[in-house]
Amino acid sequence: xxxxxxxxxxxxxxxxxxxxxxxxxxxxxxxxxxxxxxxxxx
Numbered sequence: 402x403x404x405x406x407x408x409x410x411x412x413x414x415x416x417x418x419x420x421x422x423x424x425x426x427x428x429x430x431x432x433x434x435x436x437x438x439x440x441x442x443x
Contacts, residue, residue, distance in 0.1 A: 410417055 406417075
C-alpha cells in the first residue's frame with residue numbers, strides 16, 4: 402500500500418519525487434515573457 406511505501410521512505414530517510422512537472426514549469430517561466438494587455442471583460 403501507499404502507507405507502507407511512505408513508511409519505508411521515512412525509515413530510509415529518502416524521498417521519491419518526480420521533478421519532471423516542476424522542471425516543465427520552470428522551463429516555461431524561463432522561456433516565456435510578460436506582455437501587458439487590456440483588461441478582459443465578458
